[in-house]
Amino acid sequence: MTSDSADRVWIYDTTLRDGAQREGLSLSIEDKLRIARRLDQLGVPFIEGGWPGANPKDVQFFWQLKEQPLTHAEMVAFCYTRRPGKKAATDPMLQPILAAGTRWVTIVGKSWDLHVIEGLQTTLDENLEMIRDTIAYLRTQDRRVIYDAEHWFDGYKYNPDYALKTLKTAIAAGAEWITFCDTNGGTLPHEISQVVQTVLKQLEPLSALNSQALPQFGIHTHNDSELAVANAIAAVQSGVRMVQGTINGYGERCGNANLCSVIPNLQLKLGYACIQSEALAKLTKLSRYVSEIANLAPDDHAPFVGLSAFAHKGGLHVSAVERNPITYEHLQPDLIGNSRRIVISDQAGLSNVLAKARSLGIDLNRQDPTCRQILKHLKDLESEGYQFESAEASFELLMREALGQRSLPFEIKGFQVHYDRVPDGETLTAKSLATVNLAVNGQDILEAAEGNGPVSALDAALRKALTNFYPEIETFYLTDYKVRILDGAAGTSAKTRVLIESSNGSQRWTTVGVSSNILEASYHAVVEGLEYGLMLQAKALVLS
Template identity: 45%
Template sequence: MNTSKVKIFDTTLRDGTQGEGVSLTVKDKLKIAQKLDEYGIDYIEGGWPGSNPKDEEFFQEIKKISLKNSEIVAFSSTKRHGIKAQDDPNIVKLLYSGVKTVTIFAKSWDFHVTDALGISLDDNLKLIADTVSFLKKHGIEVFFDGEHFFDGFNHNPNYALKTLEVARDSGASIAILCDTNGGQTTKRMREIIKVVKEKLNMPLGIHAHNDSGLAVANSIIAFEEGIEQIQGTVGGLGERCGNADLCTIIPILKFKYDIDLPKINLEKTTHLYNYVMEVANITPDNRKPFVGRSAFTHKGGIHVSAILKNPLTYEHIAPELVGNERRILVSELAGKSNLKSKIEELGFSLSSFSDDQIKKLTLKIKEYEHDGYQFEGADASLKLLLLREFFDYNPDFQIENFNILSYNFGEGTTTDAAVKVRINDEMVHTVASGDGPVNALDKALRKALENHFPILRNMKLIDYKVRVLDSASGTAAKVRVLIETSDTEKSWTTVGVSTNIIQASWKALIDSIEYGLYANLPSKIENIYN
């Protein structure tokens, strides 16, 4: 095992919140901080106490929570020009935040000093020295962020280095080299870090942005050159194109460099990613390395055949190591290997299917997909298809009919849905209003079923996607609807296809409820398999 030491610094709660579409409440930030602590992050940058009341409240509330692995860090710029550090409210609030460590950033690019701040280069150095030394006198450890360091080094290397030297001599314990604009190539990154290490006797860290798609690569290059702290965010959240993604960096350090990360719970990496995306109300990226839903997903028949013999044929690590899972897709590109593996993945025994049935099922799936269905993202609908075709499966309810009515009131529109449902020998007729036809149908159907199946109250529709399959047909185009539903423990996806968007949605909606009832009623499952 490589004994190289590197600390992981998470800035999801600060730099990550600067990303477009990211907004976290104080409660959100507290929940994420606890999850980061459980995962084993060394440092959690909680925010900038002097910038807004929300961050001030966070630092007061986090004091009440006992963290096991992580240290909370506050963030700030240097003091303002023209006043003393003790008179700058932003600096004073760092002291009241209750943290033991702060990150102070300052301009390392002379262009920013003269054109953005409008002060002299010497004045900027004084801001650094006064701020760092003031905090050190109050017993605070200081991490120094050299903002725009690499751009500054390219333009004026002597001055960029001087900002780090002043921070070091004033008491900063580590200098973080920031690729703030995210424009450095890996070659240039390595060259500059080598020079800095030769010139500066001080621990170094890296803070990379992803504007050139190189944030992870540059962070790994910095590690190879001996930096001691890597900064980033969960999922790469952050301003513009985001920050370096810790959910990629950490597994790389562990599995590609054999780095000992004793506090990190690698098997919780996927859970951490999905949790933060859920709290931030962001749809997870299926193609994220290591943690994405597609990261260990196999579709091509040749690939699947090989995977079933030995997963190393098409997987660089076992998905379980990062808490992910292997998925085998069924589509028009798939062969028998895919289908057999998928049948087992869905919980069926292959012994229940004859060779003729496998052939029949393969053809049927390809026919469905020719019509526009897509089962690779809708396992629940695929499972229901198998149950309907080969098992004595009957749903717990039958839809007799439904009706949609919309009313326009100026700029507003109200939609009513009426459904008639047969449950055993009872006919139930309900009406509900909603925001659009799908929402109204969902409410009306649930209203009809919930008294008979209370478990439906734990299920909710969490995602709804529509794709036009043949846009050349205009308003008569066929559409595919995918609906994702969740209960308290899991989620599932169903699909519907039609030239009528309401009909396609209705098919997916009925499947979602049928599957939810099927999966949550043990007696039903036992009857089907027996």
């Protein structure tokens, strides 16, 4: 695969291997397949799937992809060079790589003499032979090779002559891509630029000497100095044409270069072609999809794709953005599939309320007294401990109530929660039982349910009572539950704020409750979460 334009940058995604090394992240075979197919739909040219042979999961993953190949992307198998003292053709480590059946293979080799001597415990010459033999063997097996120069920048810094020899060896053996790796993540952008530019000039004579074109070059950066994205961009501006990274920056230690930031920076700000424009508009959904699959909460403050990336809170900011978005936005959020949000808080002005109403499809007149009533009610509630900045679903319900547009799908008449510790063999097991009394369409309902805690039991009882009337509630589930003590000095009488995030599988919404009784605060948040979910379903039916 060769570039057809000097402005093309090839994106190489390693979420499924390097990203999966993040502490606390575990992907099943099905998880990896789902992510790979979404990356393929986005138009990512290279997807590194893992190390076949390192574990049964990766072997099965590549086998399933052979049965149902991707449409656009090249799936890449990953492996180290053959081991010291062996031959590549007989090293059993390389056989699963060939069995994976990928056209492209990424081979990692040592660039730093320190790692060769102390890590591999072999000679510098043997390391060069390991690089040459592995790449040459794979080429005889009709594989195309990407060579990742591990610890490149550290190796070049301490022994530039030897580091350069490793690259020349890989090139002579037939590698089509050479990737400079900042494996420890400690290099600064100006160093990246200097080293890349210097090395590319040093390698230029090889082309004239061998009468063949040099391979293309890439960059692989880690985020230990909070510079992975900046370093990747610096390398591209210095001449590389491949960026290796992960969705959401997942990776070992502090993570890898975040492709959700790399791609829009390169494409929208610097004019490089990474993926199709229509695919770029799917980037935010992809980011959140991968976080859901990885079972990690999305970073709301992530650049470009975060929920708060284009959120405006201060009244003056909102007023300015309403007139001209570029006053406080560095690009149009819809270009990467995100959207502008007007945040409601005690710092809000009338502009926030009006803008928020418009975003909800409510046309409010600035002169309408209801606007100021809503604003006053908002600030009164926030002074009591409510926080609508993170609970926009509750704010919408508040606003619709003020406008007479809130129709209650059910009425809670009361609830009780019991907590018991009962014998279970030699131990005591905690059980919670909630009983709810409510009315739906004039019909009184009394229902009870158990849960692994009082809030869980209350939620279960409400669902049990309501599902017969509103079957769609079965698709709702709690995704997050946060409790904050607002006045800790009050001890057990302290006022508590509860934030509950709910989802129906495609949308997320957050509701809030405040009380000196944690169960009452939770009750308010749970009830509003169910009510808001039903309102979303009703809106969807109208639109369809």
